[in-house]
Amino acid sequence: MSSSVPASDGQSTQELVETLQRAATAHEEAQKRVEEGGQERLEELQKFYDELLELFDRYEERATGDGDFGVFIEFQEKIANFVERLPEDLDHRDRFEEVDEILHQRRLTESDFEAARNELAPVADLVERLDERERTRERYQAARHDVAVRKRELEAEISEREELVALGEADLKAPIERLREPIETYNRTIEDVFREFKRETPASEVLSFVETTESYPLVAYRQPPDDLATYVERSEAGDESILTLLEYAEYSVSKLEHYVPNARELKRNVATHQTYLRRIDAGPLQIEWPPAEATTLWWRCRELIAVVGRIAPEDVVTKLRTVRDLPRETDYERLRESARARDQLDDDERERLASGAVADELSTLRQRRETLIEALSEYPER
Template sequence: MSDGPGPDDVADLIADLESGHRAAEDAQARVEERGEGDLTAVAEQYDRLQELFDTYEEEATGDGDFKIFIEFQEEMEKFVDGLADDLPHRECFEEVDDVMQQRRLTESDFAEARAALSPAADDAALLEERDATRSRYEKLRTRAERRVRELDERIADLEALVAMGEADLDAPVERLREPIEAYDDAVTDAFRAFKGEASARDVLEFVEATAAFPLVEFRQPPAKLTEYVETHPTGTEPIPSLLEYADYSNSKLDHYVDDGAALKTAIGASQTYLRRLDGGPLTVSWPPPTAGELHFLARELIQVTGRFAPDDVVAKARTVRSLADREDYDRLRTSAQAREQLDDEERERLQSGAVQADLEATRAAREELAATLDELPG
């Protein structure tokens, strides 16, 4: 238990959150100072011009395709003519056009054009910086929120560990274990007999019916398997017989069933499911669940076992349900958990006070991180 991530990184995460928020605010302030509308207009035209350069530079320079060269100059002229008169840094774009309107272009001409565009590039960079810092801050917040949830889980684990450390290890847990084990053994045997003697059709119908009981977690049978046992005469035979048939050769199988191929297909594909089908989902775990969980689980088990098991098994399920009403149930359950789950290292840490100190440090770190998230805008 309590092996989840500790609080050691919380101080660094808080520092990152605060610096990330400041960076995002500073970047937004620079955008607002220049005017977001003006920056957006410049950035859009800057990006359009970069796309023109990317499209034409290689073929329009040197001894490239003259037709492409003329096309590029025409595109440049249309680009500049289409610029708004009040566009910030319009003169930079016009200067680029002047550089490009030559008989022959070289790589140095494009380098000169890009240098002339540096004021527009700086404006576009302000928006990129704003978006990048905002994205980083949002990711930091997501990481911090996830960290709070992790710390909540660790706190719950440590609290449970502390509670087990306070448990009475000499408590008479057999008062819970004996009736639970008696029920588990009885229901396991009863289901084994049911599976071995009842028709496959009845067994699978029972398993399908347990879907209405969410705490009885049987894996539902494959659809092709249930279809086969419902529609073929061999579905009235027990599951062990069907598994035995599936191992027969085709010629031998023909003496036992009408449609050997259908059996081979349906049962052969579901052999693992059928062999593993047992009463495990009908048993109660040890250490047992909380009193509330045991009450609802046992209530479902009483209804489910009543569909196939002898009366004495159902009576044992009722006895298990009554355990949840014991005044000392929580004490006995905690003692059972402590005996089953505490290892030597955890016992030593509990005795030394290390677990309690870890719990207090984790709580403090969780509260500090949550407070920081509340204080900083999302």
């Protein structure tokens, strides 16, 4: 049912927490550098810096060397207009003005653009603080996400161990035959009834029966494909049993024409759904083993009684009512837990339960989960 707690699977709990701590520290330091530089001032500087770099990217190749003279003039005008629009109190405004001087020449080369970028290096360093803050925030969010994911995984593992412990407490000597016998008797009976129903009843009636179960969510038949349901309802072939239709589907068109009015129509609507037709069986009408908890069993039997009564004689419905009444007539939960334990526990799990290993695993998992909960509380979303 579940394995022992691994010493390490991927990153350990402590590694995940330490990664989150480092990411939080890096983000806090990056945030502090932004605050020292003044966030609004840095964002304003970034806006103009990015705009200027965009001009470089757009014009550098065409405005250097013997490029298009018209583009060269256009570029210098844009640079001049850009500098004129700069606020007087903009940090490093003089750097932008110096860039204008560097690029205000009769002929530009790649080295001129390189010199302009070097002149803007102090601006780039300041703007980088904003980028660094965003990068560290993303790393922080990713580290926190990893912690949250591992916490959910631990919760699933804890639930598995808790269920294992509950099963280990079951009375393995309880007389589960008091549940098994009426359930198996009903299941065998409804299987026989449905097999005959499918073999002897027209396909149109069988599919109509399946369609009625759509109103009963605890009777989980897969509904017939629309084209198949329409065909068996409207065609003479729908008067044949499903087994006959499946046999017809294997015939050649020429042979099939001796049995049905429109052979190609049957091929088109039945042959393509052979798997569906073969899989229609009593499964959704049977009671699972081990059985569900008492309330679920009662509601499922309630729906099954309404459905089974459409195709089965009263004695079958009576057997189903007997199953429905098991929680009232027996020590149901004790017997059910015993049945679940016998069905689900293997020898290794029983040995681990007896030795106390599962209890130890559960304690370890809970400690790891608590560590992650504390980390998520200490380092909230940012």
